[in-house]
Amino acid sequence: MLKTINLTKIFRTDEVETTALNKITMEVSSGDFVAVMGPSGCGKSTLLNILGMLDNPTEGELYFSDLEVSKYSERNRTNLRKGNIGFVFQSFNLIEELNVYENVELPLLYMKVSSSERKKKVNEVLERMKIVHRKKHFPQQLSGGQQQRVAISRAVVTKPKLILADEPTGNLDSANGEEVMNLLTELNKDGTTIVMVTHSPSDAEYAHRIIQLFDGHIVTENIKHVL
Secondary structure: OEEEEEEEEEEEOOOOEEEEEEEEEEEEOOOOEEEEEOOOOOOHHHHHHHHOOOOOOOEEEEEEOOEEOOOOOHHHHHHHHOOOEEEEEOOOOOOOOOOHHHHHHHHHHHOOOOHHHHHHHHHHHHHHOOOHHHOOOOHHHOOHHHHHHHHHHHHHOOOOOEEEEEOOOOOOOHHHHHHHHHHHHHHHHOOOEEEEEOOOHHHHOOOOEEEEEEOOEEEEEEEOOOO
């Protein structure tokens, strides 16, 4: 599903050049669950942003479903992300002015899904994530665990092939964090590919593979079991 070859990202200012990723070569198969770990500043979030086509690499190749996308324009990247990639962030990134239902509905509006189909899909995913009873509440009326359930609902309502999760339990207590990881595990068992950035060794244990980054390089890769 995903493949990178010598993926490099350099951030430049007038005075400083910083190499965030240095010749990263890796592959993520369909149905995989990969955790990316490493210290702050090692390039984890930069890698996730490029895998999710939120940014382009400076050098190297990125393949998504056999398409080489490293030089895609922002418009083409946006079009390819729609319906194919869902994002889950540490800070939830919910829109405060929209209620739960409206937040989850948003990706379907962008995809111009009909009103009746949107209603069906949103209610189905809210039922699955056990948050349907809060669908008329606003984000500030929810606990952190509930907000992350809504964020996951929004990420999966289009039934994407791939979920990219950036520290999905970072703002949660251990009980809510465990619930979120169980939800991601269920989604993966149903066939969704997941790439997750995390500082948490316990969260990483849910993954099939653990990739360790350091100074923009892959230093180790631990394959826990064969799918």
